[in-house]
Amino acid sequence: MKGSCNCKSVSFSCGQEIRAIVNCHCNLCRKMNGASFSTYVVVAENELVLESSSLTSFKVSEHATKHFCHLCGTPIYNTNPKLPGLAILHLGAIDSDIEIQPAMNTYCESQLGWVNQIKDLHSFEKGLA
Numbered sequence: 001m002k003g004s005c006n007c008k009s010v011s012f013s014c015g016q017e018i019r020a021i022v023n024c025h026c027n028l029c030r031k032m033n034g035a036s037f038s039t040y041v042v043v044a045e046n047e048l049v050l051e052s053s054s055l056t057s058f059k060v061s062e063h064a065t066k067h068f069c070h071l072c073g074t075p076i077y078n079t080n081p082k083l084p085g086l087a088i089l090h091l092g093a094i095d096s097d098i099e100i101q102p103a104m105n106t107y108c109e110s111q112l113g114w115v116n117q118i119k120d121l122h123s124f125e126k127g128l129a
């Protein structure tokens with residue numbers, strides 16, 4: 001599995017063994033990533049091989065440190081001291097096709113009400129502009 005940031009200053013690879021794919025609906029992930037919810041691909045941290053001149057880290061809470069490209073802002077992965085040995089990759093940073101799907105939603109207490117109705121919205125193959 002390979003991935004990168006948007007400006008390609010950060011690239012990474014890791015083994016194929018995915019421990020979990022999780023959608024997180026918590027307010028912290030929403031704030032941190034600017035998205036309605038965040039999808040994470042959990043792998044072993046010791047299998048993550050990073051090539052980077054621009055990776056930086058920010059401790060966003062007691063339980064989360066976000067590792068991201070300081071040039072383009074792309075989030076790459078999180079670490080959590082409660083989940084030692086795991087790297088929690090941001091799905092969007094992964095370039096390889098991922099065939100397995102999320103297995104669970106977490107922090108549904110703060111899930112936005114419309115998320116479950118998203119398939120009912122008017123939908124277009126491309127943007128409107």
Ligand SMILES: [Zn+2]
Nearest residue numbers: 005007069072
């Ligand atoms: Zn970048």
Ligand SMILES: [Zn+2]
Nearest residue numbers: 024025026029
């Ligand atoms: Zn979260």
